[in-house]
Amino acid sequence: xxxxxxxxxxxxxxxxxxxxxxxxxxxxxxxxxxxxxxxxxxxxxxxxxxxxxxxxxxxxxxxxxxxxxxxxxxxxxxxxxxxxxxxxxxxxxxxxxxxxxxxxxxxxxxxxxxxxxxxxxxxxxxxxxxxxxxxxxxxxxxxxxxxxxxxxxxxxxxxxxxxxxxxxxxxxxxxxxxxxxxxxxxxxxxxxxxxxxxxxxxxxxxxxxxxxxxxxxxxxxxxxxxxxxxxxxxxxxxxxxxxxxxxxxxxxxxxxxxxxxxxxxxxxxxxxxxxxxxxxxxxxxxxxxxxxxxxxxxxxxxxxxxxxxxxxxxxxxxxxxxxxxxxxxxxxxxxxxxxxxx
Numbered sequence: 020x021x022x023x024x025x026x027x028x029x030x031x032x033x034x035x036x037x038x039x040x041x042x043x044x045x046x047x048x049x050x051x052x053x054x055x056x057x058x059x060x061x062x063x064x065x066x067x068x069x070x071x072x073x074x075x076x077x078x079x080x081x082x083x084x085x086x087x088x089x090x091x092x093x094x095x096x097x098x099x100x101x102x103x104x105x106x107x108x109x110x111x112x113x114x115x116x117x118x119x120x121x122x123x124x125x126x127x128x129x130x131x132x133x134x135x136x137x138x139x140x141x142x143x144x145x146x147x148x149x150x151x152x153x154x155x156x157x158x159x160x161x162x163x164x165x166x167x168x169x170x171x172x173x174x175x176x177x178x179x180x181x182x183x184x185x186x187x188x189x190x191x192x193x194x195x196x197x198x199x200x201x202x203x204x205x206x207x208x209x210x211x212x213x214x215x216x217x218x219x220x221x222x223x224x225x226x227x228x229x230x231x232x233x234x235x236x237x238x239x240x241x242x243x244x245x246x247x248x249x250x251x252x253x254x255x256x257x258x259x260x261x262x263x264x265x266x267x268x269x270x271x272x273x274x275x276x277x278x279x280x281x282x283x284x285x286x287x288x289x290x291x292x293x294x295x296x297x298x299x300x301x302x303x304x305x306x307x308x309x310x311x312x313x314x315x316x317x318x319x320x321x322x323x324x325x326x327x328x329x330x331x332x333x334x335x336x337x338x339x340x341x342x343x344x345x346x347x348x349x350x351x352x353x354x355x356x357x358x359x360x361x
Contacts, residue, residue: 052302052328053301054300054301054302054303055301055302055303055326055328056353057300057338057352057353058297058300058303058306058324058336058338058352058353059320059336059337059338059339059353060303060324060326060334060336061096061098061334061335061336061337062334063090063098063334063335064332064333064334065082065083065084065088065090065323065333065334065335066082066083066084066259066323066333067082067083067124067125067126067187067239067307067308067323068080068081068082068308068310068321068322068323068335069081069082069126069127069128069137069308069310070127070128070129070189070190070241070310070311070312070321071095071310071312071319071321071337072128072129072130072135072159072312073312073314074130074135074158074159074160075158075160076093077091077092077093077159077160078091078092078093078095078312079091079101079128079135079159080128080310080321081104081126081127081128081137081139082126083122083123083124083125083126084103084122084123085103085121085122085123086103086104086105086106086108086121086123087103087104087105087123087126087137087139087154088100088101088103089101089102089103089104089159091159095319095337098335101159101161102161104123104126104137104139104154104168105121105123105154105168105170107121108120108121109152109170109172111152111172111173112141112150112152115141115148115149115150115173115176116141116142116143116148116149116150119141123139123140123141124139124140124141124142124186124187125139125140125186125187125188125239125308126138126139126140126188127188127189127190127241128190129190129192129198131190131192131198131216132216132217133157134155134156134157135155135156135157135158135159136153136154136155136190136219137153137154137155137156138151138152138153138174138188138190138200139151139152139153139154139188140185140186140187140188142184142185142186146179147177147178147179147181147183147184147185147206148177148178148179149176149177149184149185149186150173150174150175150176150177150185151173151174151175151176151185151186151188151200151202152170152171152172152173152174153170153171153172153174153188153219154168154169154170154171155168155169155171155219156168156169171218171219171220174188174200174214174219174220174221175200175202175212175221181206182206182207183203183206183207183208183210183228184203184204184205184206185202185203186202186203186204186238187202187203187204187238187239187240187308188200188201188202189201189202189239189240189241189242191242191243191244191249191276192244193244193276194244196216197213197216197276198213198214198215198216198219199211199212199213199214199242199276200212200213200214200221201231201240201241201242201251202240203232203237203238203240204237204238204239205235205236205237205238207230207233208230208231208232208233208234208237208289209230209231209232209233209237209238209240209251209253209288210228210229210230210231211228211229211230211231211242211276211277211278212226212227212228212229213226213227229277229278230289231251231277231278231279231280231288231289232251232253232271232280232288232289232293233288233289233290233291234255234291234293236255236256236257237253237254237255238253238254238258239253239254239307239308239309240252240253241253241308241309241310241311242276243311244276245342245346245348246342246346247274248272248273248274248346249272249273249274249275249276249280250270250271250272250348251270251271251272251273251278251280251288252268252269252270252296252309253268253269253270253288253293254266254267254268254269254307254308254309255267255268255269255293256305258305258307260305260325260331261304261325261330261331261332262304262325262327262330262331263331264304264305264325264331265299265305266305266306266307267295267297267298267299267305267306268295268296268297268298268306268307268309268322269282269288269293269294269295269296270282270293270294270296270347270348271286271287271288271292271293271294272346272347280292282294283347294347296309296348296350297309297322297350301327302326302327302328303324303326303327303336304324304325304326304327304331305324305325306322306323306324306336307322307323307324308322308323309321309322310322311340311348317339318339318340318341318342318348319337319338319339319340320337320338320339320340320348320350321335321336321337322335322336323335323336324336338350338351338352338353339351339353
């Protein structure tokens with residue numbers, strides 16, 4: 020979860036000087052700062068950021084927190100906390116997760132059918148008694164008279180008898196307007212179901228559930244369509260351990276949203292494949308929860324990471340993303356020596 024200003028994602032020289040000055044006071048070395056800056060560090064404490072969307076002249080994302088937390092920015096650099104989706108949790112939640120106290124995990128957001136749809140997780144750590152619920156709003160601007168969240172209940176749920184875990188939702192839309200939900204954490208891996216594009220619910224209670232990625236420690240999927248390929252991003256290993264977190268982001272692609280998703284070596288992600296896209300880099304530790312924002316002719320990649328220069332606090336990162344000649348995404352480093360803004 021992170022920050023930013025200029026067209027190519029650069030950090031100003033004055034900002035770098037400020038960081039160097041602070042490092043002198045805190046004992047933080049430039050070796051710690053460099054990987055943080057080139058990875059798009061933002062001093063914004065968030066975990067499990069959603070993809071970033073735009074409403075009017077502001078960018079918005081949602082994140083793990085009480086009531087589903089939100090953040091907004093006019094420039095992708097300076098972020099302000101927005102209103103929670105829920106002041107009071109929907110009453111159906113305690114029927115699924117006994118004792119739930121209104122803390123929601125790993126939301127995602129998509130603009131679809133003239134509304135903003137937010138999908139969120141409710142669960143207990145280490146259990147698969149979980150559910151993905153969803154709510155919608157015609158606008159994200161709380162000053163707009165039309166602003167009002169409507170909760171639509173359960174999209175999909177898992178129980179102890181299931182071999183999957185219904186958390187970490189991520190939304191994808193195909194060019195023909197079909198809506199898909201990927202999700203999953205540990206158990207039997209990452210799943211994919213089609214949604215009804217009108218209601219946002221699962222297409223049918225017995226509609227196919229596709230298994231698209233698996234390894235022993237896997238979660239946090241995200242699917243992005245670009246130039247006739249669907250790119251699947253997943254997290255391997257473990258989060259939530261501060262500087263001991265081992266999260267890393269893997270990738271594969273497919274011509275079909277249902278897969279199979281193959282990595283650069285041709286290995287199926289459903290059989291343990293996955294090319295490393297982003298891992299720990301110095302004090303930039305355990306990146307996770309990938310998202311892509313297409314803004315004009317630019318692409319931005321977002322994730323959270325654990326800041327090794329700040330006690331392992333989870334923060335937002337945003338950096339430029341390009342597409343290589345072979346079609347695969349390439350993360351561009353932010354240049355700390357540039358004097359221009361992002």
